[in-house]
Amino acid sequence: MSAGASLVEAPARPLRTFALTVAAVRQLTPHFRRITFTGGDLALFGTGAGGETLDLRIKVLIPPPGRGLPELHAVRGSLQDGWYPAWLAVDEAVRGVMRTYTVRALRPAVPASPDFPGAPAELDIDFVLHPGASGPAALWAAGAQPGDPLLVIGPCARWGRCLGIEFAPGGAGRVLLVGDETAVPAIAAILESLPPHIIGHAVLEVPTAADFLDIHSAARVEVRWHARNGAAHGTLLDAAVRNVIVPAAKRQGDEPEEVDVDSAVLWETPECRPGHGLYAWIAGEAAAIRGLRRYLVRDVGMDRNSVAFMGYWRMGQALAA
Ligand SMILES: Cc1cc2nc3c(=O)[nH]c(=O)nc-3n(C[C@H](O)[C@H](O)[C@H](O)COP(=O)(O)OP(=O)(O)OC[C@H]3O[C@@H](n4cnc5c(N)ncnc54)[C@H](O)[C@@H]3O)c2cc1C
Incomplete structure (x- = not known):
């Protein structure tokens, strides 16, 4: 056929x-x-x-x-x-x-x-x-x-909605894309699709400097690569995000609910379309993402409808589908 x-x-x-x-x-x-x-x-x-x-x-x-x-x-x-x-x-x-x-x-x-x-x-x-x-x-x-x-x-192309796409910036004009090597394919495809008026940062952590890739984007998003070179997984991402997004003096949020990344999947995506400010998309090793979630939600006070946190894998655990 x-x-x-x-x-x-x-x-x-x-x-x-x-x-x-x-x-x-x-x-x-x-x-x-x-x-x-x-x-x-x-x-x-x-x-x-x-x-x-x-x-x-x-x-x-x-x-x-x-x-x-x-x-x-x-x-x-x-x-x-x-x-x-x-x-x-x-x-x-x-x-x-x-x-x-x-x-x-x-x-x-x-x-x-x-x-x-x-x-x-x-x-x-x-x-x-x-x-x-x-x-x-x-x-x-x-x-x-x-x-x-x-x-x-x-x-399936014949089904009305394409299942499996989480990136949904709504009307946001600024993006923060954060990920380790497992999220690089997604971040690269997202960057390639962004229009020229979008600004922001992409923060990527990969095993070595030889893993830095060329990514083409019409958007004005600054791509910052970090080579782990044997450092603990996620530590460079954490430092880099704190450098890019600094908490406002009086703006703090609530402590996010604890997620045990060894027994549950950390997967938190917005329930409604974000507004016009900053939209963040963050994926990688689950414990590293949990740390970034705490920083962005509690210390920075980010609106949880403007950020997607996704644990893509867990150090030391085979991933059940
Ligand atoms: C939505 C989504 C999209 C993803 N996209 C990609 C993608 O495009 N490319 C990609 O390579 N991965 C991607 N991943 C991650 C991938 O699914 C995991 O890395 C997966 O565990 C690999 O399966 P495995 O059979 O090799 O290892 P598993 O059997 O799951 O694990 C075996 C061991 O390897 C360790 N391990 C798994 N991944 C890594 C890693 N990256 N670094 C160090 N140790 C690791 C585990 O902790 C475990 O100890 C994605 C995950 C999700 C949820």
Whole structure:
């Protein structure tokens, strides 16, 4: 069946599976490995209203060693109610491992013309190869070769709202984007999409200076890279944010509710659209993000409807999907 035909026939559900194949692997820096995927299903991949992906999160399903991709409760790729508990109920040795990643870029297919052979739709994911990478996703990325299959779960283009995008600055004219290496793909995609009138700062912490990347943006957002060079995770981000956002003398907020990042996911995103001031988007290692949350909410008194705090991973813990 062609992608065009399945676009018409597939039942509309929020999420669907994408059976993809590795088309290219590029080691961008010592710790960033860009993997480009192709697959006819990509014609059905959902995006924001203008085709943007911003911080769009997806799930990748790593097959167990020596086995094929697991089956999911789906009809022609569209995930049905109860698909997740059904997957969890399958024996761990068979179901594979699910992890969360960001769409770094999505390029639509370019049809062939008399002068051009055409190009398939492509999706890029930037995988962090963290030092001593022991997790199944980082290990898979480290060994990936063109031709390898991967099952991705992402938004369906036919569903009204694209699930998985959190970046929502509303009318804000100033942004603060903060993240460690796992949030760099999202921050880079966000920066690329911002219009010229937006000002602000992006504060990024990565393992080494060799991991600094070129990011193009029309916005007037100053990008500040920080090389960890073995320092404790998140300490440079903390210092850098305190440097950029200084508390006003009399403006203080309440102590935010405690979140035990070892037993719960730190994920706090605004419930309504922010106004015109500053909008902050902050993601990375959960304990580091919790510290920044305390600083911005309690010491700076930031309006919680203007800031998204997201624990992307937890030091020392395998991430349950
Ligand atoms: C919304 C969202 C978007 C994300 N986008 C991306 C992305 O685009 N690219 C990306 O690389 N990651 C991204 N992540 C983070 C990624 O999901 C985690 O790093 C995940 O733990 C990797 O899975 P794994 O199987 O390699 O390791 P796991 O099995 O989960 O963990 C194994 C061990 O590795 C440690 N570990 C995991 N990640 C890191 C790290 N970065 N540095 C040091 N130690 C680590 C864990 O603490 C654990 O001890 C995202 C997470 C979320 C929630």
